[in-house]
Amino acid sequence: MEDKLLLLRQHFEEIVSLTDEEWDFVQSHFEYKSLKKHQFLIQVGQPVDFEYWIIKGLVKAYSIDEKGKEHILQFAMEDYWVSDHCAFQHQKPGTIFVDCLEDSEFFCLSLENREKICFEVPAVANFFRIKSNHGYINLQQRILSLLTMTAESRYEYLLNKLPKLIQRVPKKLIASYLGVSRETLSRFNS
Amino acid sequence: MEDKLLLLRQHFEEIVSLTDEEWDFVQSHFEYKSLKKHQFLIQVGQPVDFEYWIIKGLVKAYSIDEKGKEHILQFAMEDYWVSDHCAFQHQKPGTIFVDCLEDSEFFCLSLENREKICFEVPAVANFFRIKSNHGYINLQQRILSLLTMTAESRYEYLLNKLPKLIQRVPKKLIASYLGVSRETLSRFNS
DNA sequence: CTTGAAAAGTGATGTAGGTCACTTTTAGCT
DNA sequence: AGCTAAAAGTGACCTACATCACTTTTCAAG
Numbered sequence: 001m002e003d004k005l006l007l008l009r010q011h012f013e014e015i016v017s018l019t020d021e022e023w024d025f026v027q028s029h030f031e032y033k034s035l036k037k038h039q040f041l042i043q044v045g046q047p048v049d050f051e052y053w054i055i056k057g058l059v060k061a062y063s064i065d066e067k068g069k070e071h072i073l074q075f076a077m078e079d080y081w082v083s084d085h086c087a088f089q090h091q092k093p094g095t096i097f098v099d100c101l102e103d104s105e106f107f108c109l110s111l112e113n114r115e116k117i118c119f120e121v122p123a124v125a126n127f128f129r130i131k132s133n134h135g136y137i138n139l140q141q142r143i144l145s146l147l148t149m150t151a152e153s154r155y156e157y158l159l160n161k162l163p164k165l166i167q168r169v170p171k172k173l174i175a176s177y178l179g180v181s182r183e184t185l186s187r188f189n190s
Numbered sequence: 191m192e193d194k195l196l197l198l199r200q201h202f203e204e205i206v207s208l209t210d211e212e213w214d215f216v217q218s219h220f221e222y223k224s225l226k227k228h229q230f231l232i233q234v235g236q237p238v239d240f241e242y243w244i245i246k247g248l249v250k251a252y253s254i255d256e257k258g259k260e261h262i263l264q265f266a267m268e269d270y271w272v273s274d275h276c277a278f279q280h281q282k283p284g285t286i287f288v289d290c291l292e293d294s295e296f297f298c299l300s301l302e303n304r305e306k307i308c309f310e311v312p313a314v315a316n317f318f319r320i321k322s323n324h325g326y327i328n329l330q331q332r333i334l335s336l337l338t339m340t341a342e343s344r345y346e347y348l349l350n351k352l353p354k355l356i357q358r359v360p361k362k363l364i365a366s367y368l369g370v371s372r373e374t375l376s377r378f379n380s
Numbered sequence: 381c382t383t384g385a386a387a388a389g390t391g392a393t394g395t396a397g398g399t400c401a402c403t404t405t406t407a408g409c410t
Numbered sequence: 411a412g413c414t415a416a417a418a419g420t421g422a423c424c425t426a427c428a429t430c431a432c433t434t435t436t437c438a439a440g
Contacts, residue, residue: 063334071337073330086327118319122312129308129319136322137276139329140263144253146336147261147369151427170387179337181428186389341397360417374397376419 001032004055008107011053011079015130016123026124029113034105041106042084042098048091050108051083057104058168062176063096072177075101075165081131101169151180152188191222194245198297201243201269205320206313216314219303224295231296232274232288238281240298241273247294248358252366253286262367265291265355271321291359341370342378 005027012018018026031050035041041059042048054076061074061082073096076082087094088111118125145154155178159166166174175185195217202208208216221240225231231249232238244266251264251272263286266272277284278301308315335344345368349356356364365375 063338065338069338071334073334085323085330089323089327118316119312122309122315125312125315125319126308129315129322132319132322132326133275133279136326136329137279139326139333140275142333143329143336144261144263146333148253148255148259172387182388183390183429184427186387187427189389362417371398372418373399373420376417377397379419 004032004105004107005030007055007079008053012124012127016127018121018123022121022123026117026121029117030107030109032105033108034103035100036103037100040097040099041082041104042087042094042096044095044097045093048084048087048094050110051081051085051088051114052106052108054078054080054082055105055107057100057106058102059098059100059104060169060173061096061098070173070176071179072173075169075173075177077165077168081135101173146179151178151184154178155180155185155188194222194295194297195220197245197269198243202314202317206317208311208313212311212313216307216311219307220297220299222295223298224293225290226293227290230287230289231272231294232277232284232286234285234287235283238274238277238284240300241271241275241278241304242296242298244268244270244272245295245297247296248291249288249294250291250359250363251286251288260363260366261369262363265359265363265367267355267358271325291363336369341368341374344368345370345375345378 008027008030009018009023012023012026030053033052035057041052042061044064056078058075058077059082060072061076061084062070062072064070074082082098084094084096084098086092087096091111114128118128145157149157155174158174158178171185172182175182178185198217198220199208199213202213202216220243223242225247231242232251234254246268248265248267249272250262251266251274252260252262254260264272272288274284274286274288276282277286281301304318308318335347339347345364348364348368361375362372365372368375
């Protein structure tokens with residue numbers, strides 16, 4: 001476990017500096033969790049008690065429309081944060097599903113604990129501020145890509161940006177992330 | 191000007207508490223700017239020295255594709271923050287345009303000053319953290335709407351969510367925000 | 381190594397929404 | 411009030427992509 005916590009510390013220290021005492025305080029507010037492939041981290045209608053930092057593994061966050069079709073909001077793997085941020089922030093029931101595409105391990109942070117460490121250790125508030133800002137920028141890029149690009153160029157773009165991801169995820173899920181049908185995506189390569 | 195700064199303080203205090211001394215310190219790091227309709231706040235290729243809190247007015251943030259078509263990332267009005275967050279954060283040249291749809295006034299915050307007040311006044315770091323988180327949640331919603339909804343229902347959704355905005359913005363810009371052509375949008379009402 | 385299920389590929393056909401060209405309406409300036 | 415330019419509406423036609431139905435390939439579990 002120490003090695004895993006060290007990874008988390010490194011993740012924080014990529015952005016802000018923490019003293020050993022600060023880190024001891026911070027790390028004591030995380031819980032550990034591990035799940036097998038196909039198990040759910042978050043489900044629609046269930047409480048969302050945590051946001052999760054992924055130690056290892058791969059998950060998908062998605063919602064299901066009236067027709068039963070899956071729409072993928074995010075893939076998240078090692079070193080990513082994932083949650084139903086909306087439900088988590090407002091402590092409401094989940095609005096999306098998050099489940100594991102591979103066996104996965106997480107460090108879990110409750111809202112109460114997050115606010116505690118943010119108000120106790122300013123560097124942590126700055127860490128989350130900067131992280132959140134990066135996330136915002138990424139989503140803006142994705143919106144632009146949905147507005148400006150064809151399905152095919154969105155696919156090429158993703159191939160370049162996250163080649164590793166494509167290896168680990170079935171194409172039909174990539175299609176659902178790009179907002180295109182499985183069949184259409186399949187016709188792109190050829 | 192005092193009244194305008196008071197508005198800004200209220201904006202901060204909706205989320206965090208600040209002492210008078212803290213506020214004095216914080217407010218001294220903002221600059222005031224005012225622009226007429228059609229003037230640019232940010233331009234592609236130009237330095238992005240600030241992020242802007244809108245005291246009054248309305249702006250659009252957009253990019254222009256190879257075919258010269260405009261794609262609107264965001265409308266922002268009173269009490270909103272706006273910038274080219276990506277360029278601002280990395281101090282790179284602008285990647286989008288932001289211009290005024292109405293005469294507008296802003297408080298401007300440089301990156302240096304933002305980091306200064308965030309590291310000096312922890313409440314401010316928490317303010318931006320929480321704000322940024324809200325922004326992230328909004329963008330996620332918009333991505334979901336682009337993935338799951340038809341152009342028509344996205345329009346209806348927007349009509350319900352921001353009726354005031356529709357009054358102030360020409361429909362062709364709404365179309366560009368929704369990712370639909372002007373002509374198609376025009377056929378929805380009828 | 382086999383086998384059953386999930387994933388991927390493929391053809392035929394349907395449709396939401398785009399594009400182009402033109403008309404009508406609205407709104408800002410002098 | 412009168413004029414110009416931008417905005418909005420509309421018809422005809424086009425295309426990217428969806429959907430459906432089916433086949434082939436891949437892969438994991440016994």
